[in-house]
Amino acid sequence: MKYDRAFNFSAGPAMMPEPVLEEIAEEVLNYRGTGMSVMEMSHRSKVFLGIYEEAVADLKELMNIPDNYKVLFVQGGGTVQFAMVPLNLMKNKLACYVETGSWSKKAISEAKKYGEVKIVASSADKNFSYVPDCSNLEIPEDADYVYICENETINGTTFKKLPNTKGKILVSDQSSMFLSKPCKVEDYGLIWAGVQKNVGPAGMAVVIIREDLIGDVPDFCPTYLSYKIHAENDSMYNTPNCWDIYCCGKVFKYLLKLGGLEAVQKMNEEKAKVLYDFLDESKLFTGSVVKEDRSLMNVPFVTGSDEEDAAVVAATKAAGMDNLKGHRSVGGLRASIYNAMPKEGVEALVEFLKDYEAKK
Numbered sequence: 001m002k003y004d005r006a007f008n009f010s011a012g013p014a015m016m017p018e019p020v021l022e023e024i025a026e027e028v029l030n031y032r033g034t035g036m037s038v039m040e041m042s043h044r045s046k047v048f049l050g051i052y053e054e055a056v057a058d059l060k061e062l063m064n065i066p067d068n069y070k071v072l073f074v075q076g077g078g079t080v081q082f083a084m085v086p087l088n089l090m091k092n093k094l095a096c097y098v099e100t101g102s103w104s105k106k107a108i109s110e111a112k113k114y115g116e117v118k119i120v121a122s123s124a125d126k127n128f129s130y131v132p133d134c135s136n137l138e139i140p141e142d143a144d145y146v147y148i149c150e151n152e153t154i155n156g157t158t159f160k161k162l163p164n165t166k167g168k169i170l171v172s173d174q175s176s177m178f179l180s181k182p183c184k185v186e187d188y189g190l191i192w193a194g195v196q197k198n199v200g201p202a203g204m205a206v207v208i209i210r211e212d213l214i215g216d217v218p219d220f221c222p223t224y225l226s227y228k229i230h231a232e233n234d235s236m237y238n239t240p241n242c243w244d245i246y247c248c249g250k251v252f253k254y255l256l257k258l259g260g261l262e263a264v265q266k267m268n269e270e271k272a273k274v275l276y277d278f279l280d281e282s283k284l285f286t287g288s289v290v291k292e293d294r295s296l297m298n299v300p301f302v303t304g305s306d307e308e309d310a311a312v313v314a315a316t317k318a319a320g321m322d323n324l325k326g327h328r329s330v331g332g333l334r335a336s337i338y339n340a341m342p343k344e345g346v347e348a349l350v351e352f353l354k355d356y357e358a359k360k
């Protein structure tokens with residue numbers, strides 16, 4: 001390999017596409033004749049405003065975002081959205097949450113600070129190894145919204161079908177599946193995604209919000225946590241994370257060039273199939289999630305023995321495959337195979353695991 005890069009199976013921060021990194025490297029000292037790096041550039045400069053506008057336009061094209069939705073870049077990573085969503089949308093102080101794993105649990109405990117949370121479905125009974133049926137949820141008449149974590153990064157489950165929200169606003173944390181396949185934005189009131197899983201450097205979230213949901217926040221709400229403030233100021237109320245917006249913009253353009261999200265989905269399905277087919281055949285390794293709800297992006301699996309799991313993680317690392325240790329809360333192994341993970345990476349992993357098993 002040209003740069004001797006590892007196949008990095010980290011759940012985040014995760015791999016970025018190599019051609020994007022090359023472009024960034026080329027521009028890092030002098031961005032297109034400006035004599036400075038994007039890191040050093042005023043966010044009010046014409047050049048940076050161009051970078052910002054292009055990033056928004058490219059994302060709108062990529063996701064087919066309708067005109068009545070606003071794209072925001074908000075700092076504070078994914079976690080800040082756990083608070084921003086209830087702070088901005090809990091008008092009646094009642095929201096419905098679907099509990100499918102670690103990240104929805106975090107969202108739930110944060111929302112409880114601002115109002116009442118009704119857990120309308122949960123997969124806690126089976127260690128979050130499936131997605132509960134959400135076709136007929138009991139949703140109170142005055143509920144402000146229904147919240148899901150659409151792809152649970154740690155537990156490895158994904159919603160194949162969106163919940164029936166009975167007319168209420170759907171809010172989705174798409175952090176670990178953002179731009180991995182086509183998305184019908186009009187099915188949602190608000191989509192947000194921490195960018196370090198499938199797009200760019202950590203520390204920022206993309207928020208896609210329907211315009212009629214952008215309203216006033218309670219007086220005590222910190223200024224920075226109001227979607228209205230971000231919307232009115234085109235994500236530049238304060239100094240934005242210019243570098244991150246620039247990197248994300250490059251990735252949007254790269255995905256458009258690949259053929260858009262249909263093409264990306266096809267690649268991701270082929271890639272995930274290689275690993276899941278292996279797990280289904282293997283006597284040593286078992287996938288942790290029921291087949292119907294398996295994530296295309298995060299694949300947790302176990303051998304059944306903690307010592308064996310640790311031995312496999314160490315062996316893969318020595319072979320140039322990094323970060324395969326499962327999250328500390330669930331153990332085992334986990335391969336995160338986001339957009340930027342090449343198919344060869346997954347093939348190399350499967351070859352390695354097959355070989356490991358054969359030598360047992």
Ligand SMILES: *Cc1c(COP(=O)(O)O)cnc(C)c1O
Binds near residue numbers: 197
């Ligand atoms: C990583 C992740 C987050 C948190 O993102 P931070 O930027 O670390 O705050 C939230 N939700 C999901 C689904 C994630 O994968």
